[in-house]
Amino acid sequence: MKITKLLTIAFASALLFTTSCSDDDQVNQEMYYGNGFLIANEGNFGKPNADVTFVSSDLSIKQDNIFSANNGNSNLGDVLQTITFSGDNAYLLLNNSNKIQIVNRYNFKTTGEITAQLNSPRYMAFANNNIYVTNDKYGGDKFVSVYKASDLSFVKKINFTDNAERIVEAGNNIFVQNASYGFGNKITYITTSNNEVQSTITLPNGNINKMIASNGVVYAIAAGTSDSYIYQISNTGSITKTYTLTGIANATNLEIEKGKFYFSSGLNVFAMDLTATTAPTTPLFTVANSIDPYSNLYGFSVVNDKIFTSDANGFTEDSKISVYSTSGSLLKTFTAGKASNGVFWN
Numbered sequence: 001m002k003i004t005k006l007l008t009i010a011f012a013s014a015l016l017f018t019t020s021c022s023d024d025d026q027v028n029q030e031m032y033y034g035n036g037f038l039i040a041n042e043g044n045f046g047k048p049n050a051d052v053t054f055v056s057s058d059l060s061i062k063q064d065n066i067f068s069a070n071n072g073n074s075n076l077g078d079v080l081q082t083i084t085f086s087g088d089n090a091y092l093l094l095n096n097s098n099k100i101q102i103v104n105r106y107n108f109k110t111t112g113e114i115t116a117q118l119n120s121p122r123y124m125a126f127a128n129n130n131i132y133v134t135n136d137k138y139g140g141d142k143f144v145s146v147y148k149a150s151d152l153s154f155v156k157k158i159n160f161t162d163n164a165e166r167i168v169e170a171g172n173n174i175f176v177q178n179a180s181y182g183f184g185n186k187i188t189y190i191t192t193s194n195n196e197v198q199s200t201i202t203l204p205n206g207n208i209n210k211m212i213a214s215n216g217v218v219y220a221i222a223a224g225t226s227d228s229y230i231y232q233i234s235n236t237g238s239i240t241k242t243y244t245l246t247g248i249a250n251a252t253n254l255e256i257e258k259g260k261f262y263f264s265s266g267l268n269v270f271a272m273d274l275t276a277t278t279a280p281t282t283p284l285f286t287v288a289n290s291i292d293p294y295s296n297l298y299g300f301s302v303v304n305d306k307i308f309t310s311d312a313n314g315f316t317e318d319s320k321i322s323v324y325s326t327s328g329s330l331l332k333t334f335t336a337g338k339a340s341n342g343v344f345w346n
Contacts, residue, residue, distance in 0.1 A: 033066065034106050037303060038090070038344045040080045041337025044315055045096055050080035052092070052108070053336040054346075057304065059323060062334060067092070067101075070108040076101060083344045086126050086149065090346070093121055093133070100124070100133070105346055116154045117145040127169040128192035130155060134164040134176060144176060146195055156195055162186055168213035171235025173198075175218050179208035182223060182250075187211060189237035199237050205229050209252035221254035221263055230254065230261060243272075245279040253300035257326065262302045269300075269307065271326070285328035301343035306331065310340040 036056045043050035054063045063069070067076040077097035084091045090105040098121065100114040120137040131147040142164045146155040162178035169175075178186040178200075185208060187201040206222030206229045213219070218233040228251030232241035243261075245251050253264040261272045268283035287296045287309050299310035299319070307324040319340035323331045 030107065031063070031066070031070070032106055033108055034346055036061075036346055037308075038083055038346050039308075039310075039321065039336045039340050040083050040092075040342045040344070041319070042080050042339035042341045043078065044338060045079055048075040048078050048097070049338060050076045050078060050094060051337050052076070052080070052083070053340070055334075059306075059332045059334075062336075064337060066108050067103065070103075071110055080341075081121065082123055082342060084124050084126070085344070085346070086131075091124060091131075093124055095120055095122065112152060114147060114152050116147075117157060119143075121145075122165055123167045125167045125169045125174060127172050127174050130192065130195070132167055132169075132174050132190075134167045136164045136180060144174075144190070158190065158195065158197065160188070166211045168211060168218060170213045170218050171216050173235055173237075175211065175213070175233070175237075177208055177211040177220070182207050182209055182252075184208055185222065187218070187220060187233065201233060201237055201239065203229070203231055203239070204242075209250075210254045212254055212256065214256040219254060219256065219261075221251050223250045223252065225249070228265070230263075243276070243279070247281075248279055253297065255300070255302035257302040257305070260326070262307065262326075264297055264300055267296060269309075269324075269328075271328075285324060285330075287322065298339065299341045299343070302326070303343050303345045308343040310336065312339050315339050 033054050039053040041051050051065045052067050054066050077094035079095040081093045081095040090103050092101040098118040102112040103110050119135045122134040122136050124133045129149050131149050133145045136142050142160040144158040163180040165180045166177040174190040176188040178184050185203045189198045191198045203222055206224040208220050208222045211220040216235050220231045222229045226249055228245040228248050230243040231239055234240050248265050251263050251265045255262045259274050263270055267287045269285050270280045271284045272280050296311045297309055298312040301308045305326050309322045310319045313319050318335040321336050322333050
């Protein structure tokens, strides 16, 4: 890296510190947002007030509204569902705007967008030089729309009769969670060589609350009546291991960090080794309750040895973010935008 770029980054970081609590119009337009956390602020459904908050790796620096600050104070859109990365770009998926806004991940200036063949998009993944986006309109069509990553052109639509919710890549194949809001027990395996459905995986117990991928393997956490389950699924679509979470009901928010599962049940947060043969009997910590017992865990992310939780705060006020160590100690609290739903390392 050239010394001039180093100085630019150092200056931007210093200026960010001095302006983090100032008005947005004082923010330097050449900020550097690498080596830190990005918080997706969903905003209010029906209002274009979604945005992104940047927090430095040591949690000492925070800047809100970084999309607006770097794009002429323009609105990002309505309901920021998730953020995904590929190369130098960040893809900001806006559920109720039916748009994927693409920005440079380091300066957050716009570089493009996708609007074709989107209808209440939910999540996205990259595989085999394509972009795959789940679409799940309430009471309407459910499908995956496929685009070329090179020029963003539309390739095809893969229709579903079941829900099309989370989507992940594993082994250069695509897996779609056919479950939403705790209902459904199926995962669809798509071969990216021809973008056709290869098979459907049916989990034997519980309803899927969340599906993720880690190191080329798919994991799904499913909730039963009194117990919950974590299923390990190969990148060719076979269930290879089942973890029974005995006595832990309605487990959700599955994350993996450095050889450990992290998940929640109610306001309790648990940790468990991937090599464990029995479920934990006590939580790592319990999130303090303020208004709605479940709104306090509206967002849950484990990133770079830190656990982030956020509340929905009635979807009208800014979210409170609580950051814990992976041993369960509270490190810091601060506010971000409305309905913060996820934290991503940049």
